[in-house]
Amino acid sequence: MKKSVFLGALTVAGLTAGAAAAATLDDVKARGTLNCGVTTGLVGFAAPDANGEWQGFDVSVCRAVAAAVLGDPTAVEFVPTTGKTRFTALASGEIDLLARNTTWTFSRDTDLKFDFVGVNYYDGQGFMVPKALGVTSAKELDGATVCIQTGTTTELNLADFFRTNNIEYTPVPIETNAEAQPLYLEGACDVYTTDASGLAATRAAFENPGDHVILPEIISKEPLGPLVRHGDNDWGDIASWTLMALIAAEEYGITSANIEEMSAGTNNPEINRILGTEGELGAMIGLDAEWAKRAIAAGGNYGEIFAKNIGEETPVGLARGLNAQWTDGGLLYAPPFR
Known part of the structure; x- marks a missing residue:
């Protein structure tokens, strides 16, 4: 009997949720x-x-x-x-x-x-670095500090890429793109990673966009x-x-x-x-x-x-x-x- 009551409650809850969503x-x-x-x-x-x-x-x-x-x-x-x-x-x-x-x-x-x-x-995830760093490939980033937005697919992608290529990194977690920009420009992280379109948009807002390079590697599918x-x-x-x-x-x-x-x-x-x-x-x-x-x-x-x-x-x-x-x-x- 208890099981039937429980299932009935679930059904009512499901119908209620469906009705709310449908509105x-x-x-x-x-x-x-x-x-x-x-x-x-x-x-x-x-x-x-x-x-x-x-x-x-x-x-x-x-x-x-x-x-x-x-x-x-x-x-x-x-x-x-x-x-x-x-x-x-x-x-x-x-x-x-x-x-x-x-x-x-x-x-x-x-x-x-x-x-x-x-x-x-x-889209796909990429990496942006200061041109002065002299890096031409993401595989040259061993030991880098990386600014990365929390709660995104980029966190796991980043871990997978560095693990697959047997290189180390130190994550610098950030909440928003606005928070990442000054940290990256001040040198608090060597690299900023997010979707390649987001990197291009972020770089466009810099005072000197030409001082920054988006590396050629795209490491994920980001539809x-x-x-x-x-x-x-x-x-x-x-x-x-x-x-x-x-x-x-x-x-x-x-x-x-x-x-x-x-x-x-x-x-x-x-x-x-x-x-x-x-x-x-x-x-x-x-x-x-x-x-x-x-x-x-x-x-x-x-x-x-x-x-x-x-x-x-x-x-x-x-x-x-x-x-x-x-x-x-x-x-x-x-x-x-x-």
């Missing part, structure tokens, strides 16, 4: 704002500008989702999170979506009960993307297909400049379905017909967002690389809109 879309609509978790500040990815407005590659995902759901890309409350606090903020419901250069891993997907809704940047809580498939679908709309828009040539013209109708049924002039895709996810049009118009397609925030013409200076469209030899590939 995300309703909560966002009722609140009138999307609570989006971002970094505490990383140039090009997520940082307040001179007017205090959040800008960046990850910020654009938040704004696209807000545009799709609420019709307003500015209806976002940005919640800065660290490597340690980000998952608690999402699990507790403090934020609706986490868009914070977060790596999709097995344990985060399963053990932490999150759903990654896609990859918006294919970065937005995530939501387990248990709310409807909300996950909205976040996922919003990201896919940005990626597909670039593939099909839908831009912030021509989206109004294309919205009048084209000869391409896929474009028409994305922009809502054909089919009932919006209704399938509880939104109106122009949800994707608004998401794309908010900041442009994926390529426009990349170029504006982190591309080769910006201080961050990243090439598309793996993040090029599949038609250009990259890994970006949006499933069909049909």
Whole structure:
């Protein structure tokens, strides 16, 4: 009898948790704002500008989702999170979506009960050192002190790399990228390690970026993307297909400049379905017909967002690389809109 009561309690608890999770879309609509978790500040990815407005590659995902759901890309409350606090903020419901250069891993997907809704940047962990150190390879870092953010995949990757190559290091744990910068520049650590995109963004903020070198080794796979809580498939679908709309828009040539013209109708049924002039895709996810049009118009397609925030013409200076469209030899590939 006790066992039956216990199982019954578990079932009720599970149903209650599921009902709470499933309320995300309703909560966002009722609140009138999307609570989006971002970094505490990383140039090009997520940082307040001179007017205090959040800008960046990850910020654009938040704004696209807000545009799709609420019709307003500015209806976002940005919640800065660290490597340690980000998952608690999402699990507790403090934020609706986490868009914070977060790596999709097995344990985060399963053990932490999150759903990654896609990859918006294919990355890998690298190393940055002062040029004056004269180091040209990460394998020359025996005995180095290394600044590393706690609560991240980089901790285990770093330990694995040094162990595999039979070299020693001393970790200097830090909480945020902002904390790492002065420590690294003051020489408190010889090396700073994080995702290569993060290193490029960090270096771009230095007074003398040319005095620092990102070493050639990439020691891990870091598929970065937005995530939501387990248990709310409807909300996950909205976040996922919003990201896919940005990626597909670039593939099909839908831009912030021509989206109004294309919205009048084209000869391409896929474009028409994305922009809502054909089919009932919006209704399938509880939104109106122009949800994707608004998401794309908010900041442009994926390529426009990349170029504006982190591309080769910006201080961050990243090439598309793996993040090029599949038609250009990259890994970006949006499933069909049909």
